[in-house]
Amino acid sequence: MLAEIGHYALILSLLVALAQAVxxxxxxxxxxxALMAFGRSAAVLQALLITISFGCLxxxxxxxxxxxxxxxxxxxLSQPLPxxxxxxxxxxxxxxxxxxxxLAIYGAGIARFGDNLRExxxxxxxxxxxxxxxxxxxxxxxxSNPFARLVPAPLDGAELNPLLQDPGxxxxxxxxxxxxxGFSVTFSFAVAALLEGRADPAWARWMRPWVLAAWxxxxxxxxxxxFWAYYELGWGxxxxxxxxxxxxxxxxxxxxxxxxxAIVTExxxxxxxxxxxxxxxAFSLSLIGTFLVRSGILTSVHAFAVDPERGVFILAMIIGAxxxxxxxxxxxxxMLKSGALFGTVSRESGLTVNNLLLMALTAxxxxxxxxxxxxxxxxxxxxxxxxxxxxNLVFVPLSAPLLVLVTIGPMLAWKRDxxxxxxxxxxxxxxxVAAGLAAMVVWLGTAQVVAALGLALGAWLVLGAALVLARRxxxxxxxxxxxxxxxxxxTIGLALAHxxxxxxxxxxxAMSSFxxxxxxxxxxxxxxxxxxxxVTLQRAEEVDGANYRALRAHFRVSQNxxxxxxxxxxxxxxxxxxxxxxxxxxxxxxxxxxxxxxDVQQDARGQGLVVRIYWHPLVGWIWFGGLLMAMxxxxxxxxxxxxxxxxxxxxxPTARPLAPALVPxx
Amino acid sequence: xKRLILALALAIAAPAAAVLPDEMLPDAAQEQRARMISKDLxxxxxxxxxxxxxxxxxxxxxxxxxxxxIRLGKTDAEVRDYVVARYxxxxxxxxPVEGDTLLLWAGPFAVLLLGGxxxxxxxxxxxxxxxxxxxxxxxxxxxxxxxxxxxx
Numbered sequence: 001m002l003a004e005i006g007h008y009a010l011i012l013s014l015l016v017a018l019a020q021a022v023x024x025x026x027x028x029x030x031x032x033x034a035l036m037a038f039g040r041s042a043a044v045l046q047a048l049l050i051t052i053s054f055g056c057l058x059x060x061x062x063x064x065x066x067x068x069x070x071x072x073x074x075x076x077l078s079q080p081l082p083x084x085x086x087x088x089x090x091x092x093x094x095x096x097x098x099x100x101x102x103l104a105i106y107g108a109g110i111a112r113f114g115d116n117l118r119e120x121x122x123x124x125x126x127x128x129x130x131x132x133x134x135x136x137x138x139x140x141x142x143x144s145n146p147f148a149r150l151v152p153a154p155l156d157g158a159e160l161n162p163l164l165q166d167p168g169x170x171x172x173x174x175x176x177x178x179x180x181x182g183f184s185v186t187f188s189f190a191v192a193a194l195l196e197g198r199a200d201p202a203w204a205r206w207m208r209p210w211v212l213a214a215w216x217x218x219x220x221x222x223x224x225x226x227f228w229a230y231y232e233l234g235w236g237x238x239x240x241x242x243x244x245x246x247x248x249x250x251x252x253x254x255x256x257x258x259x260x261x262a263i264v265t266e267x268x269x270x271x272x273x274x275x276x277x278x279x280x281x282a283f284s285l286s287l288i289g290t291f292l293v294r295s296g297i298l299t300s301v302h303a304f305a306v307d308p309e310r311g312v313f314i315l316a317m318i319i320g321a322x323x324x325x326x327x328x329x330x331x332x333x334x335m336l337k338s339g340a341l342f343g344t345v346s347r348e349s350g351l352t353v354n355n356l357l358l359m360a361l362t363a364x365x366x367x368x369x370x371x372x373x374x375x376x377x378x379x380x381x382x383x384x385x386x387x388x389x390x391x392n393l394v395f396v397p398l399s400a401p402l403l404v405l406v407t408i409g410p411m412l413a414w415k416r417d418x419x420x421x422x423x424x425x426x427x428x429x430x431x432x433v434a435a436g437l438a439a440m441v442v443w444l445g446t447a448q449v450v451a452a453l454g455l456a457l458g459a460w461l462v463l464g465a466a467l468v469l470a471r472r473x474x475x476x477x478x479x480x481x482x483x484x485x486x487x488x489x490x491t492i493g494l495a496l497a498h499x500x501x502x503x504x505x506x507x508x509x510a511m512s513s514f515x516x517x518x519x520x521x522x523x524x525x526x527x528x529x530x531x532x533x534x535v536t537l538q539r540a541e542e543v544d545g546a547n548y549r550a551l552r553a554h555f556r557v558s559q560n561x562x563x564x565x566x567x568x569x570x571x572x573x574x575x576x577x578x579x580x581x582x583x584x585x586x587x588x589x590x591x592x593x594x595x596x597x598x599d600v601q602q603d604a605r606g607q608g609l610v611v612r613i614y615w616h617p618l619v620g621w622i623w624f625g626g627l628l629m630a631m632x633x634x635x636x637x638x639x640x641x642x643x644x645x646x647x648x649x650x651x652x653p654t655a656r657p658l659a660p661a662l663v664p665x666x
Numbered sequence: 667x668k669r670l671i672l673a674l675a676l677a678i679a680a681p682a683a684a685v686l687p688d689e690m691l692p693d694a695a696q697e698q699r700a701r702m703i704s705k706d707l708x709x710x711x712x713x714x715x716x717x718x719x720x721x722x723x724x725x726x727x728x729x730x731x732x733x734x735x736i737r738l739g740k741t742d743a744e745v746r747d748y749v750v751a752r753y754x755x756x757x758x759x760x761x762p763v764e765g766d767t768l769l770l771w772a773g774p775f776a777v778l779l780l781g782g783x784x785x786x787x788x789x790x791x792x793x794x795x796x797x798x799x800x801x802x803x804x805x806x807x808x809x810x811x812x813x814x815x816x817x818x
Contacts, residue, residue, distance in 0.1 A: 242714050344789065352785055360778040371770045382766060385708045387716060387759025394774055521687045601688060610686060 003068050006056030007147040010097075013049035013104070014137040016042050020107075020130035024123035036123035040111035043126050046133065047101075047108035054101045057146055058088045067153035070094060070146050076157045076575050078547035086170040092310075093146035095173060099290070100136045102174075102181040106213075107133065110185065117206055124192035125185075132184050135317050143310050158576070168228030175221030176248055180286035182214020183251060186258065187283035187325070190276040194328045197335045199272035204265035207279070209637055211262055214282075215255045216633040222248050223626030230619070231585060238511070238622060241391050246369045247289035250362055254282040257358040259633075260351045268414060269339025270348055274355070276336075277329060284322040285362075290314055343416030350409040357402040364395045403457045403505060406498055407464025425471070429463035454509020461502025465495040493636030500628025507621030510591075516615040521601050521608035531615035533593055534558045540597075540609060548573045550582075553597045553609060557586055568597045591617035684719050689726065691733050700733050703745055707732070708759050716759055 020042035027035025057070075061084050066072040074094075075087045089098040107129045114122045140146070189207040193199040225245065230238045239245065258278040264271045342348035368386045375384050411425045423430075433456050440452035472491055473483050516531025527536045540553040550569040557564050566584030573579075586593035598610035685704070691697040701718060707728060709720035717725040717732075728749065735745040749757055761767045802810065 237719070240714065356778060356781040356785065359781060360774045363774040363777040367770050367773045371767070375766065379766070383754070383756040384761040384767060385714075385756055385759050386761060386770070387706075387708060387714065389706050389760035390770075393760065394771070398774060398778070519685055519687055519690070598686070601686065603687060 002056045002060055002065070003147040003149065006053045006060075007145070009049045009053040009056070010137065010141060010147075013046050013053065013100075014134065014141060016046045016049065017130045017133040017137055020046060021127055021134055023127075024130075025127035028120040028123040028127075031120075033119070036119055039123050039126040039130075043104070043107040043111035043129070046130070047104040050097075050101045050104045054088075054097055057094060057097060058085060061085055061088045064157070065153075066155070066157050067149055067151070069148045069150040072150050072154050072157040074158065076547070078156075078575060080546055082170065089173055090169055093140070093144045095177075096136070096140045096144050097146050098174060099177055099181060100133065100140055102177045103129070103133055103136060103184060106181060106185050106210075109213075110188075110210075114206075118202075121192055121196060121203070121206075124195050125188045128188035128191045129184065132188070132321070135320075139310075139313055139317070143313055156575075166228065166232055168224060168232060172221060172224050172228055175217045175224060179214050179218025179221055179248070179255075180251060180289055182210065182217065183255060183279075183283040183286045185210040186214065186279040187321070190279035191325055191328065193272075193276060194325070194332045197332055199265070199276055199336050201266050201269050201339075204262050204272070204275060205641070208259075208262050208266060211255065211259050211279075212633050212637040215252070215259055216630050216637065218248065218252050218255060219626060219630040219633060222252060223623050223630065226626070227623045231583060232580070238619060241368065241388050243369050244289075246365045247285075250285040250365050250369075251282050251289060253358050253362045253365065254278055254285055257355045257362075258282050260354050260358075264348050264351050265339070268342065268348055270342065271352070272336050272339065273329075273333045276333075278355070280322065280325045280329065284318060284325075287314065287318045287321065340415070342414070345412070345417045345419055345422070347409065347412040347414045347417070350405065350412045354402065354405060354409060357398065357405070360398050361395060361402070364391065364398060368394075400453075400457065403461060403501070406501060407460050407467070410464070410468050410494060410498070426464075426467070429460060429467055432463060433460045448513055451509050451513030454512070455506050458502045458504075458506025458509060461505060462499045465499035465502065468495045468498070488641070489639040490636045490641070493632040493634075493639070495632070496635055497629045497632030500625040500630075500632060502625065503621045503628060504625030507618045507623075507625060510618035511616060511622070514617045518613045520611060520613075521603040521605075522611045523605070523608040526608075528611070528613060530613040532559050533613060533615050535593075535595060535611075535613050537609065537611065543569075545571065547575065551597070553611075555584060555595050557593045557595065559593065564593065566593065566595050568595050570597055570599075587620060589620065591615060592619050684717070684721055684725065685729065686726075689729055689733065691737065696733075696736050699742060700729070700736050703732055703736075703742055704729055706746070706759050707749060708757050710753055710757055 020039055023035050023042075024039025026032070027037075027039065060068050060071050061075055062081065064071065064075060064077055064084065070091060070093050074091045075084045079087070087094070089095045107126060110117075110122065110125055110129065114125075117125075186207055189203070189210065193203055222245075225248070226238050229240065258275065261271050261275045261278055265275045368390055372384055372386055375382065407429065408422065408426065411422050436459055437452055437456040440455060441449055444452055468491065469487070472487055473479055475483050514531075516533070518528055518530035520528055522528060522537040524537055524539050527534060529535070534557070536556045536558075538554045538556055540551060543550050543552050548571040550571040552567060552569045555566045555568070557566055564586045566586055568584040569582040571580045571582060581596050581598070583594055583596040585595075592615075594612075594614040594616055596612045598612065600607055601610050602608075685701070691700060704718035705716050707717045709715045709717045709722050709725035709728070711724050712720045712722050715722075715725070717728045732745055732749065735748055740748065746758075755761060761770065763771050
């Protein structure tokens, strides 16, 4: 019965979305307030219906109702309840339902929190949002119905991939979806602006919180995904340049560019066309991300749905949405007013260069991901592969100038500035970083100069972030608590996010240069060393878990005189026969001790256990930085400027000279 | 019995991670070279994994092949060429710079260059009287600071 209710609610929501796609738009064209108000009600109703549908599916998983095909195929009685519930979205059909749920919740958010929006703009945004909904609901209903029954119902279901039975899975996909789907809102804002032929500072201010609302969960999702891969996949890598990782990274890069260009549009009215273009691209890349996972065109460890037919449907959606939006952009962009002028050295210029570099970085990831596919299609005889060595060679040199710029940018004044003045502001961090870099090169030797540069860049970013706050807190009359208290949340957000980038950079630099590893066969009592670690295998035993059996090894790890006990397991899941490795990880600020066991193997001294020992210096900083970035975005989102009304269009007071004596003499 | 089943299952199933102790070369420097070469070679039956990371049997064969070649005294480049001669460019995770792959290698830099040129042209096209054409003199700046307070 529940399955039918869920299915029915989903069909109803499609009908509501169809009406919402047409009526508010007509209302905006004819100035009909009732039709526009309908859009707001429809958006809330649609969210409610899809919530019911999703709730039904979740209860079905909770009750382990194996008469529903999806439940039977993706959960088993032996699975703990939280993982059975998480299995709701750990499969293609369920994750599509989650996708439309998130989409509808964002739509309801625009309806509910968009009171200060221009009414016609809000109506158009809701219509565009509903058009996306229609496409995805149709996709869910016609190609991947999650409520299909299975006759006869089996007694027990097939198990969820054990790799995915992990707290990481419970949050990773929903966070990514909040990010991907969040960019549908900015896409709708862009299309609505093109329809109205108007993208002014007020529009940018309305849109900015929605960019942040997508960017923050996407940042969290990518960070969590990286962390999950680190502790679950069994060999301690934290980023693999896997196509599916890239699929989430591209919208992040473009979203970051959008975040910054929208600031220029909000503050100065410039770059409106560019901001619109980025908003369209961010959502297109999110759709491509979905396409990558769904179509199986680039199968990888993440791809739990391999079905080209669905891929074709999503490909049609990408081409439809992106193509239409870009065509509208080409037609309407010349109509958009270009805002205030700015000098070659100015905050605006700095942010433009930031966008340029982020575009180039996106191009690296895009080409690296799709070039092999294109090559295979064009000349199948000459297939190529693109892997980490390519990205290290191209991505790293392009990101270095961007990282340098991140600290300079906030020091630049709007409209125009002078390089000498900026240099003077940056004298303290510059000297500190230069001294630190010199010391590191002397200490580590010239062989590690790349690592030293990376660590110095990290310090440069953290110091730059601190400088932003220091300058804000020290007024003309020196430091004052009043200035600390009145610091805008957006400024704190900027400092947090930029400092976070610094921590991530330092972590990556240390991991790429100072990591140590040792792979060997050990017997109880054996001692091995890797980098600063000394590891003793104490004993190994067999244990039974909830739905698996495992070989468990106990280690004692000592480093700089302190000792720690670590445990690593090899698990076999009894239903599917799948195996996983649970690594023993000793976490500290300086780095992680990582021990993972493998098979039983013979060596010269007889039988023993294969053990991998790693020392991962500063690796935690990579995720700590990601978390800080997300916190920065959240702080920025809390800024009260976004909650009070849109800025009034001032009659450019800057045009009025401050005093006649200031007009240049010549 | 339980113990036996577990041991059997562990023995039959694929090993958890890549390089295993029994493959390693006794000479640490040679082994280090083998690891570096392995990281740049693709496990051709896997999705986006190097032979150094992969637990597929074919990756193991390739790792052993690389180590054999190193033991025969070949240089890194010779070992790589030896593998490419058998598996084609597909095996390289860092594709060679050729006519086919020019766009891959130059594309991002082209984006940067074209974007930069477009930005400069766009700046130039705008009215010539950009405000920074006449920078303030020190006296003017001092006067401005006096009137408006310091910049921050």
